[in-house]
Amino acid sequence: MSLLPFCQWLASTSWSIALHESLYMYPVVETVHVLSLLLFVGSVSFVDLRLLGWIFREVPVSETTSRILPWTVAGFVIAATTGALLFYAIPVRTYLSIFFRIKVIMLVVAGVNAALFHRFVVRNDLSWDDDPTPPARIRLTGAVSLMAWTTVIVMGRMIAYNWFDCDQPQSEFIVWATGCDGLTR
Amino acid sequence: MTLFEVFDWLELSAPGTFIRDSVWLFPVIEAGHLLGLSILGGAVLLVDLRLLGFGLTSKSPAYVLNQASPWQLGAIAAMFATGVPLFLSEAVKCYFSPAFWWKMGALTLALCFTFGVRNRIIRSRATLSPWHARGIAGCSIALWLFVASAGRWIGFS
Numbered sequence: 588m589s590l591l592p593f594c595q596w597l598a599s600t601s602w603s604i605a606l607h608e609s610l611y612m613y614p615v616v617e618t619v620h621v622l623s624l625l626l627f628v629g630s631v632s633f634v635d636l637r638l639l640g641w642i643f644r645e646v647p648v649s650e651t652t653s654r655i656l657p658w659t660v661a662g663f664v665i666a667a668t669t670g671a672l673l674f675y676a677i678p679v680r681t682y683l684s685i686f687f688r689i690k691v692i693m694l695v696v697a698g699v700n701a702a703l704f705h706r707f708v709v710r711n712d713l714s715w716d717d718d719p720t721p722p723a724r725i726r727l728t729g730a731v732s733l734m735a736w737t738t739v740i741v742m743g744r745m746i747a748y749n750w751f752d753c754d755q756p757q758s759e760f761i762v763w764a765t766g767c768d769g770l771t772r
Numbered sequence: 773m774t775l776f777e778v779f780d781w782l783e784l785s786a787p788g789t790f791i792r793d794s795v796w797l798f799p800v801i802e803a804g805h806l807l808g809l810s811i812l813g814g815a816v817l818l819v820d821l822r823l824l825g826f827g828l829t830s831k832s833p834a835y836v837l838n839q840a841s842p843w844q845l846g847a848i849a850a851m852f853a854t855g856v857p858l859f860l861s862e863a864v865k866c867y868f869s870p871a872f873w874w875k876m877g878a879l880t881l882a883l884c885f886t887f888g889v890r891n892r893i894i895r896s897r898a899t900l901s902p903w904h905a906r907g908i909a910g911c912s913i914a915l916w917l918f919v920a921s922a923g924r925w926i927g928f929s
Contacts, residue, residue, distance in 0.1 A: 618924045622917060624806065625813025633814045633840075642839050646828055654827050655818070740810060741803040748799055 591769045594678040606676040613676055620669035627662025628736050630655050635736075638729030640720030647716045648725070649709070683765045685751045690742035697735035704728045779863040788860035798861055801854045808850035809920060815844035816886075816916050819894070820909035825902075833905075837894045848883075869929045875922035882915035 597603055606612055636642040637651040674681050681687050708725065715721050721729075751757060753767035762768050773781075782788060791797045821827040822836045859866055866872040890908050893900070900908075 614925070614928045618921050621806070621809075621924050622920055624810045625917070625920060626817060628810035629812075629814025629817055631814075632811060633818055633843075636843070642843065643828065645835075646831060650828065650830060654829065658817075658821065658827070736810075737807060740806050744803045744806055745799060750795070 589766065589769050590682060591679070591766065594682040597675060597678040603675050603678065606672065613673075616669050616672050616676075620666060620673060623662050623666040623669060624740065625662075627659060627666045628740065630659040630662060631736060632733060634659070635729040635733045638721055638732075639726050640718070644719035648718075648721060649713060649716050652709075680752065681746060683753050683767055683770070684746050685761060685765050686742045686745040686748075688764065690739050690746070693735045693738040693742065697732060697739065700728060700731045700735060776864075776867055779867040782860055783863035785860060787857060788863060791857055791861035798858065801857055805851060805854040805858060808847045808854060809923075811843055812847035812851060813916070813920075815840040815847060816912060819890075820912050823894070823900075823905040823909040825905075832897070833894045834897050837891060841891075865929070866926065869926050871922050871925035871929055875919055875926065878915060878918045878922060882912075882919050885911060885915055 606616070633642060634651055634655050637644075637646070637648060643651055708728065715725060720726070749755075751761050751765060753765065753770055757765070757767060783792075791801070818827055818840050819833065819837045822829065822831075822833045828836055890912055893908060
């Protein structure tokens, strides 16, 4: 099932067109999206660095997560809201963007990683809470999170570039991965 | 030599031309600039939040600052290492961009305030009144957010 018809409908709504064509609204929303990185990725990466044992080694992991992650959630709400607006302004091109697709996959990876960490690791065994360097499986969670968010940022930035857009000739792989063929069918 | 001629010369310099001639170099350096921004944001905000009474409140602001400091310095170094090449590749555009000059002004202020005022006061471990602490944190957050927004705005001009 393709979400393309839905995106095409989104693109035809008047608010989507207004946001896309606005002189200041779109840049402002995009700037807020970038600023949200400071709070969102900024805060989560320091929790990840604690999980790796590279910072705040004298502070229990549970304290770092309980005191810092609420700020991460606040940052995520801003990033997700502005991100949704940016998607709404340019739905079809974004949906067919290879970078956007990789970004979404990495968002899922980061989300699953965080959910597994809280569901299974933290709840069952917190004996390592005070360890300056947590055990390997905890460090792995931190590393996966850092790598996932790094990829999300890089891919997010690349969405702006049109190298793999459907309006120019692309390799078969890109056509398949972007779903560009859906446009002509 | 006027300032404009200096900028023009910088844009035509070997690194500036090399980046401009590449399709993917500018975007990749730009992405690195954003990664530096994220780490810088976390390092600045964790200390400012601590001053405001949030975050790692079981530890002193001086502890949080000392822990965050190497990451802050590393992030600033990464932002310079990526920012300078970005600038070189489009120096003339920057010369005519108000956002660029606003950013450079605010960046100078932010660096002076962070290292000359904020970090010194925190490291002195002086007892701060709540409003004094809020003032320092507020200035720091406002300055760095302004630098980041003006930086993003260079791309829109």
